[in-house]
Amino acid sequence: MSRMKHVRRALVRAVLSLPSYALLIASAAVILFPLYVTTVDSLQPLQKLLSFPPDLWPDTPRWANYRSAMTDIPMPRYMLNSLIMASVITIGQVTTAALAAYAFSFMRFPLRTPLFFVFLSTMMVPWEISIIPNFQTMQRLNWLDTYQGLTLPFLATAFGTFLLRQHFMTLPRELKDAADIDGYGDLRFLLFVVIPLSRAALATLAVFSFLQAWNQYLWPLLVTNDPDMRTVQIGIAALRDEEVQRTNVVLAGTVIALLPMLVLVIAFQRFLVRGLTAGAVKG
Amino acid sequence: MTTDARLLPERRRGSVARSLRQLAAASPFVLPSVVLFGVFVFYPLARSVYLGFHATDPFGRREVWVGIEQYRDVLTSSDFRYSLLVTGQFALYTVVPSTVIGLYLALLAHQRLPGILLFRTIFSSTVASSVAVSSVMWLLLLNPGVGVLNYLLDEGGLPTASWLTEPRWALPAVAMTTVWMNIGFATIVILAGLQNIPEELYEAARVDGAGRRNQFLHVTLPALSPTLLFVSVVGVIFAFQSFGQIHILTRGGPLDSTTVIVYSIYREAFLHYNVGLASAQAIVLFVIVLLLTMAQFVAAQRWVFYR
Numbered sequence: 001m002s003r004m005k006h007v008r009r010a011l012v013r014a015v016l017s018l019p020s021y022a023l024l025i026a027s028a029a030v031i032l033f034p035l036y037v038t039t040v041d042s043l044q045p046l047q048k049l050l051s052f053p054p055d056l057w058p059d060t061p062r063w064a065n066y067r068s069a070m071t072d073i074p075m076p077r078y079m080l081n082s083l084i085m086a087s088v089i090t091i092g093q094v095t096t097a098a099l100a101a102y103a104f105s106f107m108r109f110p111l112r113t114p115l116f117f118v119f120l121s122t123m124m125v126p127w128e129i130s131i132i133p134n135f136q137t138m139q140r141l142n143w144l145d146t147y148q149g150l151t152l153p154f155l156a157t158a159f160g161t162f163l164l165r166q167h168f169m170t171l172p173r174e175l176k177d178a179a180d181i182d183g184y185g186d187l188r189f190l191l192f193v194v195i196p197l198s199r200a201a202l203a204t205l206a207v208f209s210f211l212q213a214w215n216q217y218l219w220p221l222l223v224t225n226d227p228d229m230r231t232v233q234i235g236i237a238a239l240r241d242e243e244v245q246r247t248n249v250v251l252a253g254t255v256i257a258l259l260p261m262l263v264l265v266i267a268f269q270r271f272l273v274r275g276l277t278a279g280a281v282k283g
Numbered sequence: 284m285t286t287d288a289r290l291l292p293e294r295r296r297g298s299v300a301r302s303l304r305q306l307a308a309a310s311p312f313v314l315p316s317v318v319l320f321g322v323f324v325f326y327p328l329a330r331s332v333y334l335g336f337h338a339t340d341p342f343g344r345r346e347v348w349v350g351i352e353q354y355r356d357v358l359t360s361s362d363f364r365y366s367l368l369v370t371g372q373f374a375l376y377t378v379v380p381s382t383v384i385g386l387y388l389a390l391l392a393h394q395r396l397p398g399i400l401l402f403r404t405i406f407s408s409t410v411a412s413s414v415a416v417s418s419v420m421w422l423l424l425l426n427p428g429v430g431v432l433n434y435l436l437d438e439g440g441l442p443t444a445s446w447l448t449e450p451r452w453a454l455p456a457v458a459m460t461t462v463w464m465n466i467g468f469a470t471i472v473i474l475a476g477l478q479n480i481p482e483e484l485y486e487a488a489r490v491d492g493a494g495r496r497n498q499f500l501h502v503t504l505p506a507l508s509p510t511l512l513f514v515s516v517v518g519v520i521f522a523f524q525s526f527g528q529i530h531i532l533t534r535g536g537p538l539d540s541t542t543v544i545v546y547s548i549y550r551e552a553f554l555h556y557n558v559g560l561a562s563a564q565a566i567v568l569f570v571i572v573l574l575l576t577m578a579q580f581v582a583a584q585r586w587v588f589y590r
Contacts, residue, residue: 017396024391028405031388034420034463035412037431041423054431096315103312109305115313122324126524126572128545129565130327132334132552137322156319186308215413217527218545222553233415237531240419254419261411266404276410276468277475 035258042066042251049248062248069252073243077228078235079256081150085220085231086213088151093209094202097160102190104161105168106176116165122158128218135222145226154213160205163275167201168194200271207268208275214261232257328569334562346559357563365539366547367571369454373543374522376458377465378515384462385469385514386507392470393477403474409467414527421460422447422532450540453533457541460528465521469514476510477503516579523572544568 041049043061069075103109104116134153143149171194179189195202220231230238236257239250265272335353337346357363388406392399412420424432427445436443446456484506488498526545529535535542535550542550544564552561 017394020391020394020396024396024399024402027388027391028402031405031409031463031466034417034424037424038420050429052429053434054429056431096319099312100316103309107305107309107312109309110302112309115317119316119320122320124573124576125324125328125569126520128524128526128548129331129569130324131548132558132562132565133327133330134323135553136330137327153319153323156316156323158320161316186312211411215415217414217530218549221530233413233527236419237415237527240422240531251419251423254416258412258416261413262408265408265411269404269407272410273407273471273475276471 038251039255042248042255044248046245046248065248065252066256068246068249069256072246073239073249073253074227074230074235075232075253075256078230078232078253081147081229082214082232082257084147085150085216086210088147089154089213090206090209092151092155093157093160094206096156097164097205098190098195098202100156100161101164101168102186102194104165105171106189106194107186119158119161123162131218131222134219138223144223145229149223150220150229150231153219157205157209160209163205164198164201167198171197200274203268204271204275207264207271211261211264211272331562331565331569334559335566337559339557339559349559353559353563354567357560357567362539363547363564363567366542366544369539369541370523370543373454373458373461373525373541374519376455377461377522378518380458380462381465381469381518382511382515384466385473386511388466388470389473389477392474406470407467407474409464410471411467412464414464415531417460417464418528418531421456421463425456425460425532447533448537450538453537453541457528457532460532461522461525464528465518469518472514473507473510476507480506512579512582516576519575519579520572523568523575544571 037054037056040056040058042065043063044055044058044065045062048055048058100119104112104119138144138149141149143152175193176189179193184193215233216231217233217237220234224230224234227238236250236254239253240247243250334346336348336350338349338353339346392403392406409417424430425446427433427443427448430446432446433443444452446452480503484502485498488502493501522543524545525543526549529541529543529546530549533541535546545568548561548564548568551557551564
């Protein structure tokens, strides 16, 4: 008897939530639509892309387009450049931010608070404003078309320092006292006590840094002329114009460029949400 | 503050030595960031102000002091004013829809239903898409001849357009692309805001006899106002920094109808080699972004409900 009631209640709830699911599915379809069309077109022969009406249900996917993207256009080279750039920036940002955040939360030194505000103030300077002098700096150092030119300006992060400091401040002060008694120096304390206790915060910063670095557009556009040094973003945008005869292959490349970030965002959603809601985001 | 004057000198001597020791200990930790910020943030800012006071010849070789004049030129030139107008319009076209759609999606995804996590993931997925990937995807949809958008409009009996080549439609079309890119961010932040509203507020409202509509108007919206303000502030700042989608979709055209400020700076500096003028524009942009941020802070203090 009570079981029947239970089933009936569950059924009623399911029917009541149908409109919600209808809205959810419709919204999801609209959001995913651009990605769907791109994926479909990346699996078509070129003639199909130029035909009207557009074919939204391909009958035979041409996976060869993806093979072409890895052999006929330099996607592997672009991916490698992006991977190197994004990895260097991520490691650099996590390192400099962890060091600075440690000083701001565990060390006492003169002008600590003013210096912290100087750090925060860099978040008020949009990167786009500094491109001209920074470009001139790279030109003078002869660092155009180099990895150091692509990465060096981004190795420090006020946002990351702020994020890690917020977390470091929540760690019990007694840890530091105990470490002092045990004769741990600051670096050893940071490496062996603070960092293992801050894995989540560090992961948040790392996911965030990698995503932003991988997706950069303006700076890599300015400092790379040599096609061999192009990042994946510059590569696909440039090939869109250069390879009109292979638009479908370029679209396959576009999907390939997006996939790692999609995986990253889905796998580390928890960390990303924490990073995005921690404060301002630098574009 | 009152201090015993006789104690001061001795204590000071000790504290100077201690301060120096503390500084020496802290330097290895803060110097990497300090040096990088100095070279790539503060020096460029100062250098841009300096360059803004100088006119450069078309080859970017000679710098001649022209003082404040170049800034005055920038502020009075019809081109720059037009690009300001375009940027303002672009901010309006992107911030309002992104915030409204983000709120709608966040409310949908906030329900307690089996499988809701899948929808949360889908709604926030556009944060993975870079400006280049998004633009290449939308270029496909917006194609006037064979694009899906015109096909769907045509099927629905609606008029079609050459989205990126008609001055009337280019900016809305670029904005549409940008809204799609921003939706993921807006949804994530607003959803987190919704999850932070304490359940007791709703209980109290229900006790007072508030229906769903009244709960939304009198509990959800006021409690969410700081989040909505944050999303729109960041949205405006994003709009003033937009470049990639314009570079890929329209190159500032047709007839400058999509020449936002950053694109204008890029064009002056890197296509026309007019570094002085571009730097003056950059400084004006800096001041605008600063004023906007401050205005929003003031607005937040006055109108936003904080718990």
